[in-house]
Amino acid sequence: MRESIIRIEHLSKVFPSKQGPVAAVDDISFEVKRGEIFGLLGPNGAGKSTLIRILTTLISPSSGAAFIDSYEVSASPEQIRGLIGVCPQNSTLDQELTAYDNLEFYGRLQNMEDRVLKPRIWQLLEMTGLQDRARSPVSTFSGGMKRKLEIVRAFIHKPDILFLDEPTIGLDPESRREVWQQIEQLNVEETTIILTTHYMDEAERLCNRIAFVDQGRLIALDTMENLRRSFPVGDLIEIGVVKITGDLLARIREIPQVGSVDVRGLNLLIVTRDASIVLPDLLRVLEQFSNPMTSIAIRSPSLEDIFIYLTGQVPESDAIATGEVGRQDS
Numbered sequence: 001m002r003e004s005i006i007r008i009e010h011l012s013k014v015f016p017s018k019q020g021p022v023a024a025v026d027d028i029s030f031e032v033k034r035g036e037i038f039g040l041l042g043p044n045g046a047g048k049s050t051l052i053r054i055l056t057t058l059i060s061p062s063s064g065a066a067f068i069d070s071y072e073v074s075a076s077p078e079q080i081r082g083l084i085g086v087c088p089q090n091s092t093l094d095q096e097l098t099a100y101d102n103l104e105f106y107g108r109l110q111n112m113e114d115r116v117l118k119p120r121i122w123q124l125l126e127m128t129g130l131q132d133r134a135r136s137p138v139s140t141f142s143g144g145m146k147r148k149l150e151i152v153r154a155f156i157h158k159p160d161i162l163f164l165d166e167p168t169i170g171l172d173p174e175s176r177r178e179v180w181q182q183i184e185q186l187n188v189e190e191t192t193i194i195l196t197t198h199y200m201d202e203a204e205r206l207c208n209r210i211a212f213v214d215q216g217r218l219i220a221l222d223t224m225e226n227l228r229r230s231f232p233v234g235d236l237i238e239i240g241v242v243k244i245t246g247d248l249l250a251r252i253r254e255i256p257q258v259g260s261v262d263v264r265g266l267n268l269l270i271v272t273r274d275a276s277i278v279l280p281d282l283l284r285v286l287e288q289f290s291n292p293m294t295s296i297a298i299r300s301p302s303l304e305d306i307f308i309y310l311t312g313q314v315p316e317s318d319a320i321a322t323g324e325v326g327r328q329d330s
């Protein structure tokens with residue numbers, strides 16, 4: 001068993017507000033092992049950023065404690081800053097400077113000596129495949145190139161832990177894949193990576209373990225495999241239809257063995273213990289409603305399904321894509 005590099009004990013952060021105190025982080029405890037890629041997921045306002053801001057020493061907790069290695073965040077912020085690298089959601093690259101100069105500037109801020117810094121810059125540029133663009137201003141880079149540069153910049157002083165806040169937000173699919181490869185490559189060196197993301201496929205692909213946070217509380221924490229096992233049903237039937245009406249949903253919910261029905265665009269997501277039992281009844285109902293099926297898939301729950309099950313909300317990236325939704329239990 002690998003040692004823990006982050007230990008969080010009954011951590012809380014309460015902010016004052018006009019409506020009364022808001023518990024952004026509410027009695028959270030967990031540990032992260034050295035070398036893990038650890039995903040922090042949750043709906044908007046769940047408390048992810050507040051937790052990251054505490055761990056990266058930007059704000060102090062109201063109560064509880066958080067340790068990075070052997071240092072407590074409130075007591076030893078200086079030591080902790082040497083152990084961590086942070087890649088924030090909004091770019092802080094200097095667009096007018098070249099890729100090389102951006103890295104050099106940041107390395108100097110980390111008090112790195114020239115003889116260490118210079119080879120490190122070339123090593124990182126090579127890692128990102130940007131060595132040929134080393135002397136080009138960042139303003140001429142694509143979104144994916146900028147993102148990769150920003151991620152390795154946070155890694156310049158070889159931190160033990162890298163915090164990545166929404167690393168692929170706003171990138172096209174091809175650039176996202178490149179950034180994922182970059183993250184995996186950094187993790188090979190035993191770097192622990194804490195990743196917040198709204199993209200379920202990203203968490204599923206990259207993370208060894210995933211923590212779900214909702215309303216400041218930790219509601220689940222496990223490997224993808226175990227999270228999937230904790231989902232209380234066997235199958236998910238995703239069925240495309242021509243139109244969705246209240247009558248149709250009500251009738252489907254009456255079918256024995258149907259657990260819940262979610263609507264996603266023109267797709268119905270039906271949770272059931274056994275798809276083979278439900279399917280004949282389901283097809284009969286669609287026929288009664290003269291509502292032809294346009295597609296069908298039977299699958300095991302994805303991380304997105306688990307997210308919806310646990311939080312009752314569609315992940316933000318998906319909600320934006322489909323203009324949808326909410327959970328509708330039977």
Ligand SMILES: Nc1ncnc2c1ncn2[C@@H]1O[C@H](COP(=O)(O)OP(=O)(O)OP(=O)(O)O)[C@@H](O)[C@H]1O
Pocket residue numbers: 015016017022023024042043044045046047048049050051
């Ligand atoms: N400085 C602050 N003052 C008052 N309330 C705050 C402050 N920072 C955060 N909050 C509140 O704390 C709660 C958690 O916010 P936080 O930004 O940590 O959530 P999040 O999970 O990171 O959300 P998102 O995914 O949208 O970034 C929210 O209700 C937010 O309004």
